[in-house]
Amino acid sequence: MNSAIHVFKFGGASVKDAKAVLNVVDIIQKHDQTNLIVVVSAMGKTTNKLEAIFNSFIKKDKETYFKYTKELKIFHVDIIQGLFKGDALNEINEVINTVFNDITSFYEKNENENRSYLYDQLIPYGEMLSTKIIQHCLKQSGVRSSWLDAQKCIKTDSHHQNANVDWKRTEKEINKCLNQIFTNKRVVVSQGFIGSNNNGDSTTLGREGSDYSAGIFAYASNAKEVIIWKDVPGMLNADPKYFEDTIKLEQISFKEAIELSYYGASVIHPKTIKPLQNKNIPLYVKSFVHPEKKGTIIQKRTENDDAIPSFIFKKNQVLFSIMPKDFSFLIEENLSDIFLKLSQIQVQINIMQNSALSFSFLMDDKSEIVSRIKEALENSYMVKYNTNLELVTIRHYDQQTIDFVTKDKEILLEQKTRSTARFVLGQKDVTTNTFKEV
Numbered sequence: 001m002n003s004a005i006h007v008f009k010f011g012g013a014s015v016k017d018a019k020a021v022l023n024v025v026d027i028i029q030k031h032d033q034t035n036l037i038v039v040v041s042a043m044g045k046t047t048n049k050l051e052a053i054f055n056s057f058i059k060k061d062k063e064t065y066f067k068y069t070k071e072l073k074i075f076h077v078d079i080i081q082g083l084f085k086g087d088a089l090n091e092i093n094e095v096i097n098t099v100f101n102d103i104t105s106f107y108e109k110n111e112n113e114n115r116s117y118l119y120d121q122l123i124p125y126g127e128m129l130s131t132k133i134i135q136h137c138l139k140q141s142g143v144r145s146s147w148l149d150a151q152k153c154i155k156t157d158s159h160h161q162n163a164n165v166d167w168k169r170t171e172k173e174i175n176k177c178l179n180q181i182f183t184n185k186r187v188v189v190s191q192g193f194i195g196s197n198n199n200g201d202s203t204t205l206g207r208e209g210s211d212y213s214a215g216i217f218a219y220a221s222n223a224k225e226v227i228i229w230k231d232v233p234g235m236l237n238a239d240p241k242y243f244e245d246t247i248k249l250e251q252i253s254f255k256e257a258i259e260l261s262y263y264g265a266s267v268i269h270p271k272t273i274k275p276l277q278n279k280n281i282p283l284y285v286k287s288f289v290h291p292e293k294k295g296t297i298i299q300k301r302t303e304n305d306d307a308i309p310s311f312i313f314k315k316n317q318v319l320f321s322i323m324p325k326d327f328s329f330l331i332e333e334n335l336s337d338i339f340l341k342l343s344q345i346q347v348q349i350n351i352m353q354n355s356a357l358s359f360s361f362l363m364d365d366k367s368e369i370v371s372r373i374k375e376a377l378e379n380s381y382m383v384k385y386n387t388n389l390e391l392v393t394i395r396h397y398d399q400q401t402i403d404f405v406t407k408d409k410e411i412l413l414e415q416k417t418r419s420t421a422r423f424v425l426g427q428k429d430v431t432t433n434t435f436k437e438v
């Protein structure tokens with residue numbers, strides 16, 4: 001391959017209806033189409049809908065399964081009717097019918113097989129549909145393009161729903177496929193989020209994993225740059241849902257981007273940065289609404305990282321406090337026992353702290369989790385919890401930013417390093433902040 005490779009990633013919001021798809025085609029048309037890889041997610045909220053279909057499959061609730069499947073089909077048919085006419089419409093309609101026939105026959109599968117495996121056999125249909133539609137639309141607009149099955153080239157282990165990439169094989173397979181397509185001077189259209197294992201079974205890389213796929217394609221092909229197209233102007237210093245006056249970060253380092261996504265900034269999937277950092281491939285986050293604007297650049301240089309404080313909010317948090325029943329000190333042994341039990345029920349800890357007699361940890365308040373944690377720990381420990389809290393992280397804080405986020409709030413736990421301050425906050429109302437016995 002002689003000229004530099006570029007990777008674009010378009011998420012669900014950028015292809016949520018016919019008008020949005022045309023905008024994507026327009027962005028691609030205006031770009032140099034030599035050696036361009038376009039990675040696309042499922043359209044709009046398709047993956048959520050497929051998860052709802054999957055849940056009704058598990059419950060063997062046939063009526064809901066087919067009701068949701070029909071709704072999802074109507075959603076896609078509406079989109080193609082807004083994009084194609086005549087023979088082109090018939091052609092893509094047939095493609096969509098084939099996918100929905102597969103979704104229909106999926107219902108007959110044995111629901112008692114491994115759940116994550118089954119999930120990975122159903123959910124990728126969202127990306128299959130979106131990429132088929134986009135590629136047909138590009139073709140109709142005169143853009144030479146080829147549809148590439150990501151399952152052929154992104155090779156993973158069998159850790160279903162959160163598969164690990166086999167980098168060596170993936171690199172080899174991606175380059176094999178790209179060589180062919182690029183020799184014919186075509187744009188590559190492929191799916192985000194999905195891959196396959198050694199048996200050829202579908203695997204997925206974790207929800208919102210399409211950014212990561214873009215990183216994988218870029219790494220394997222030694223791309224010059226990646227652009228993630230979003231509905232925001234770039235990476236902002238806070239979620240506009242919680243902040244009125246957000247500031248766009250012009251330039252941050254790979255390291256800072258990893259820190260921000262680790263603490264919960266939701267603009268980029270956390271796994272995306274590593275492959276890019278490893279090969280020093282810059283990542284741009286740009287607006288698909290204003291493609292002419294600059295966006296944010298994420299690259300090696302760190303000198304701008306502390307220019308603007310960033311705020312990351314996690315709402316609906318539950319804080320647990322665990323004490324050994326016999327009043328023994330919390331030493332490594334108890335801690336390893338606690339961690340083992342928590343990892344067995346797949347608890348993801350957002351922040352933790354321990355004292356002589358108690359271990360506290362904070363997590364997203366998901367249904368049934370309180371009772372599952374109680375079951376796992378109640379024999380040896382006293383377990384208390386506290387709901388309705390929020391976790392606020394400030395990167396590059398000062399006293400003013402701390403005062404701003406903690407104003408009128410009760411601080412239940414705080415941790416500071418030189419660059420990061422984190423607070424678990426409750427309402428300033430003593431009764432709701434009291435620990436409840438499980």
Ligand code: ASP
Nearest residue numbers: 041047193207208209210
């Ligand atoms: N479609 C997948 C999801 O919604 C992957 C992605 O959009 O990144 O999680």
